[in-house]
Amino acid sequence: MNASAAxxxxxxxIEPSISAxxxxxxxxxxxxxxxxxxxxxxxxxxxxxxxxxxxPPLTKPRLKQKPNLGVDARAKWVLRPFNNNARTDGLxxxxxxxxxxxxxxxxxxxxxxxxxxxxxxxxxxxxRFLEDKEWTKDETDxxxxxxxxxxxRWYVIHDRYEYHxxxxxxxxxxxxxxxxxxxxxVRNRPWAGDEASKAALLSSLQFDKERExxxxxxxxxxxxxxxxxxxxxxALYIEIKKLEQTERRFKKERExxxxxxxxxxxxxxxxxxxxxSSLGQLATDPKRKKRGALEAESPATPSVPSINTPLLKRPQxxxxxxxxxxxxxxxxxxxxxxxxxxxxxxxxxxxSFKLPVPxxxxxxxxxxxxxxxxxxxxxxxxxxxDTVAQLDSLLEATMALIEMKRVVDKVDYDIQVLKSQLxxxxxxxxxxxxxxxxxVDGGMVEGExxxxxxxxxxxxxxxxxxxxxQSRRSLSVSSVDTPRPNTKRQKRS
Amino acid sequence: MVNxxxxxxxALVVDIGxxxxxxxxxxxxxxxxxxxxxxxxxxxxPDADVLMGDTGENxxxxxxxxxxxxxxxxxxxxxxxxxxxxxxxxxxxxxxxFSPIKPLVDHAISDVMRCNPAEHPILVTEPxxxxxxxxxxxxxIMFEEFQVPAFYIANTGVLNAFAAGKGTAFVVDVGQxxxxxxxxxxxxxxxxGLVYSSLPKLVRAHARHILVTPTPSRSGIALLxxxxxxxxxxxxxxxxxxxxxxxxxxxKTTETWQSWxxxxxxxxxxxxxxxxxxxxxxxxxxxxRPPKLYEFPTGxxxxxxxxxxxVGEQFFWHSPALVASNPNLPKNIPAxxxxxxxxxxxxxxxxxxGNVVLTGGGSQFAGFADRLSNELTRTFxxxxxxxxxxxxxxxxxxxxxxxxxxxxxxxxxxWISKEEWQEHGKSIVGQRCK
Numbered sequence: 001m002n003a004s005a006a007x008x009x010x011x012x013x014i015e016p017s018i019s020a021x022x023x024x025x026x027x028x029x030x031x032x033x034x035x036x037x038x039x040x041x042x043x044x045x046x047x048x049x050x051x052x053x054x055x056p057p058l059t060k061p062r063l064k065q066k067p068n069l070g071v072d073a074r075a076k077w078v079l080r081p082f083n084n085n086a087r088t089d090g091l092x093x094x095x096x097x098x099x100x101x102x103x104x105x106x107x108x109x110x111x112x113x114x115x116x117x118x119x120x121x122x123x124x125x126x127x128r129f130l131e132d133k134e135w136t137k138d139e140t141d142x143x144x145x146x147x148x149x150x151x152x153r154w155y156v157i158h159d160r161y162e163y164h165x166x167x168x169x170x171x172x173x174x175x176x177x178x179x180x181x182x183x184x185x186v187r188n189r190p191w192a193g194d195e196a197s198k199a200a201l202l203s204s205l206q207f208d209k210e211r212e213x214x215x216x217x218x219x220x221x222x223x224x225x226x227x228x229x230x231x232x233x234x235a236l237y238i239e240i241k242k243l244e245q246t247e248r249r250f251k252k253e254r255e256x257x258x259x260x261x262x263x264x265x266x267x268x269x270x271x272x273x274x275x276x277s278s279l280g281q282l283a284t285d286p287k288r289k290k291r292g293a294l295e296a297e298s299p300a301t302p303s304v305p306s307i308n309t310p311l312l313k314r315p316q317x318x319x320x321x322x323x324x325x326x327x328x329x330x331x332x333x334x335x336x337x338x339x340x341x342x343x344x345x346x347x348x349x350x351x352s353f354k355l356p357v358p359x360x361x362x363x364x365x366x367x368x369x370x371x372x373x374x375x376x377x378x379x380x381x382x383x384x385x386d387t388v389a390q391l392d393s394l395l396e397a398t399m400a401l402i403e404m405k406r407v408v409d410k411v412d413y414d415i416q417v418l419k420s421q422l423x424x425x426x427x428x429x430x431x432x433x434x435x436x437x438x439x440v441d442g443g444m445v446e447g448e449x450x451x452x453x454x455x456x457x458x459x460x461x462x463x464x465x466x467x468x469x470q471s472r473r474s475l476s477v478s479s480v481d482t483p484r485p486n487t488k489r490q491k492r493s
Numbered sequence: 494m495v496n497x498x499x500x501x502x503x504a505l506v507v508d509i510g511x512x513x514x515x516x517x518x519x520x521x522x523x524x525x526x527x528x529x530x531x532x533x534x535x536x537x538x539p540d541a542d543v544l545m546g547d548t549g550e551n552x553x554x555x556x557x558x559x560x561x562x563x564x565x566x567x568x569x570x571x572x573x574x575x576x577x578x579x580x581x582x583x584x585x586x587x588x589x590x591f592s593p594i595k596p597l598v599d600h601a602i603s604d605v606m607r608c609n610p611a612e613h614p615i616l617v618t619e620p621x622x623x624x625x626x627x628x629x630x631x632x633x634i635m636f637e638e639f640q641v642p643a644f645y646i647a648n649t650g651v652l653n654a655f656a657a658g659k660g661t662a663f664v665v666d667v668g669q670x671x672x673x674x675x676x677x678x679x680x681x682x683x684x685x686g687l688v689y690s691s692l693p694k695l696v697r698a699h700a701r702h703i704l705v706t707p708t709p710s711r712s713g714i715a716l717l718x719x720x721x722x723x724x725x726x727x728x729x730x731x732x733x734x735x736x737x738x739x740x741x742x743x744x745k746t747t748e749t750w751q752s753w754x755x756x757x758x759x760x761x762x763x764x765x766x767x768x769x770x771x772x773x774x775x776x777x778x779x780x781x782r783p784p785k786l787y788e789f790p791t792g793x794x795x796x797x798x799x800x801x802x803x804v805g806e807q808f809f810w811h812s813p814a815l816v817a818s819n820p821n822l823p824k825n826i827p828a829x830x831x832x833x834x835x836x837x838x839x840x841x842x843x844x845x846x847g848n849v850v851l852t853g854g855g856s857q858f859a860g861f862a863d864r865l866s867n868e869l870t871r872t873f874x875x876x877x878x879x880x881x882x883x884x885x886x887x888x889x890x891x892x893x894x895x896x897x898x899x900x901x902x903x904x905x906x907x908w909i910s911k912e913e914w915q916e917h918g919k920s921i922v923g924q925r926c927k
Contacts, residue, residue, distance in 0.1 A: 084905050084906050087906050087910075089912045089916075091642070091908060091911075092642075093502040093614065093642075093643070093905055093908075095502050107905075108902065109498075112902075112903045150681065155683060155841060156681040159682075159683040159684055160684065216838075216840060220839045223842065223843075
């Protein structure tokens, strides 16, 4: 707020002092009449010549310079007649255009008037190559005229095709005749361009009637499925999904078991994996078929399926083991049970983002245990597939170790309790002879606990407490190197 | 401008339907002039003191010798005049009588829109089943009588598809007189797949039957129009009416005007009350819907419950008894759709079913779109219906498509110019407008 001192003074009706400082704006007569920048005229006339206290913040913010739209920014429009070059006559229509546009330019929409290439043939050509016992020359001529009229929109051509006293023609008959004639013409005429373009043109004129008919037969059969058939198909699909799920669960359980007992590289994994993929393929098959059918029919505008569409097939991923090893490609099998929905889709990710983490419940213990070993598991310098697998197994081993430890301690404690109960019973029996041994025992407990928490034989509440403390300490994995089956595995892996 | 593909040449679009004639500028989203297609006329020479409305009056020189006087527009047939006949040039969607077409179009363009047709190219619509002779006659009227610089005639099926933004569509058009199903592919109608019937007429006849037939709870309803009633008293629902008819007018009323007025009463009742159940006919469901109160011009008012659903049901289902008794019964909507699809290529069916366009004023029947979508999804699970919620788009879909088409820059090469007309004659219409 740059309210000047003079303003405050005037507001508080204090006489202006000479010490007003150089920052105070000079208020001369001329500045009173002049409208400062950043205040609209109306506002200025309201507040009058007593210049605003808030003048500085109201100054115009520095904005990007306005584009210079010429001297006169208003565009002048004129109603101007124009000729459309796509027309053969001189029809003159009027439209509004900017006055500064060139009146002699070509009509901008004329360029969209594209003529398709039309094939024509002479009587000589017809009699030499195009004879067909099914078709007369007249009818072929008629066909070519209709094709030209409707720009090869085959559905429309078929709809409008009405050749008097000709046999009824199916859409595929018409297409077959047209394309075969075109192919013959291209093949037999001198070709100006190179061979490749000729071959390309020929392949674009390819039409396989048999294939088209088969395809249409499939479509009809797909459409003609009864309600029961559709329901059955769906039921089967669900069934196979269920089977697949069970299989997968079973496989996972078995794998876990194998891992626990025999280690990761049991070798059995691959067999199971293979099994699953084949099953998965089987399961996704009907779906793929469905999707394929939809794809073929889904385009909003069925631009007549270009003649070689049925030939197109999506390239299958080459599953070549030799090729993979050569190029260091590792294929991860997608879980087959997850449906191909958006939610289930797993995008590509950096492996370092998906590092294995221990279960939250025992995470601190694992961290502690690994820290004691001097291993930092939170960061991998280079999370390759192998190292991640290693880390995973390390974490698993640690978790197993901790679990084992817990169980061992529990059992120890149970033993201890039972022993103490036994001791109490003995105590009761030989009560009189026990006066000072108890103290001795207590001392012994204290002494022994340091080296072995488990070797406690005696009874007193104190010793029990002591041993519990011990067990707690033993939980901290100071004894990680004690030979245990799981640590063995860790070493091996 | 070029970016949107539009280039306006101030073309006019004229869409002549059974219920109304729509006219407006291409590029607008609503027709400027909407006038009823029905017109009133005096067949004999009227007396000099005939009362005429401002807009209803027609210039003496434009009227044909057949009519001594024409009454066109909003105050045309709807005003009672002594001895005035009412007629409609459209029969089954086609122009049957061309003599009033010129006055109708002239009224819409010159009197309502106040513009000169000789200055604008005109696009006219036609139903898909229009005859070549009819379209040539229309071209002739436009070129010879209106002196238009350019003309084009386009198909309402295609235009409805364009209005929905589709080049390929399965257009289900339910109008005032006709219901039609038109497969459109790449902007062309598949003529073999076109089917139509005068189903809306049957629905109206059924509604009339329901209204005039006495039921145990009420007597038959007199469909007396407003113009025939001098005074009336409000009565409780289902009570006998108390009104005085204009006895002076009754003997001077023509039969055609009478039937026109009755049709209008029925239409209004249909528009207010009639509906269709969305899940097929079910007595319990029809009973459970709330009844609607409707008051007729005579003052008679009552609640309509199940009856109003019976009307709509005629669109989708005909009782076997009705079918047996009437061999020429117009086909209902599901039958039309099935027949149309059967004529289409198997490959096209899925595409068409994914682009169903529901249009026409008759499709605004309450619950119609829901019912149709239910009927379709039963057989085509992937069916998708485009039914604009905006009533203007639904009622004037054909006009709207014409408005879009005639404002496109790439369309202007298709106009039949006056020059071409003079050079080639009538045959150019069939060649250009495929």
